[in-house]
Amino acid sequence: MKFLRQFAAVVAVVAVVVLLGLAWNRFAPSLPGEGPGGEAVPVQGSMIKAAPHSVRLSPGGHPGAHEVLRIDNGGALGLDLGDLLQPENLAVLRYTAELEAAIMAAVVIVNASYRSVRRSRRAKTGMPPPRDTDLR
């Protein structure tokens, strides 16, 4: 019962955010970096992704998740399951994983340093350590 009550509250919060998105589209349909009419997306050849800031993957370059990776798939929009383990496609996944790992490492270093400084400051003043919340 408690779970259902909390689930209903979550659905309500998410619905509010979606409604804000719809209102954004209705009353101010422009986003950072684009004009009111949207941005034209040039599409040439058989591309599997053509985001507004798309670039063709240069030799030796890192393919971002929203960059274009040119693969000859006969002009089809998507990839089939057999394409998943192609080395050129795996590079996209590796790039995302490396990006996330780099951000995580940076946050952990900053957070650990901050905790270390705060702990030494508390040790000097004789204050008790803070209680962690939500950690079981």
Next chain:
Amino acid sequence: MSASSTTPSAGTTPRRVRVAGRTKLDFWFDAVILLAYTVAYSYGFTGVVIHEWLGIGIGIALLLHLTLHWDWVIRTTRRLLDPRGHDKVIWLVNLALLFAMTLCVASGIAISRVALPELGITTLQTPFWFRLHVLTAEVTVGLVPVHVALRWRWIAGVGRRMLVWRPRGRSQ
């Protein structure tokens, strides 16, 4: 889920440290969401079909994840004005992530080319929703690792307790 990952046995055989079932659920469920998001974000790897269905799955997982941590949301929100309250930075990151990820999934549904048309639902396909999807995906890919890393002590603690074997007789 059971509250223990070990079964009592006599002798000095090594055993895993006891971890509460709810903690294990949080740990593995969150790990799966992180993995799914990483794969879904890598559009060039998944292709459109897997990207869209995985995105819908992440949307449902997001609702469950929020529900499982709703007590924390309420508790931390109430303590925001308390100068001694903790988790303010995490609360702000989580709020931004809630907006970014919800709009990312919603805009993804709005521009769906395969999943929703397959279910007989007509999608919007307007430049606004396309741009919003790209923008929120880029914000989300920056916020998800921050969201995870801010809990690195909990992740390290639970991971160590679940993966490390200790000889019987030692305190936990």
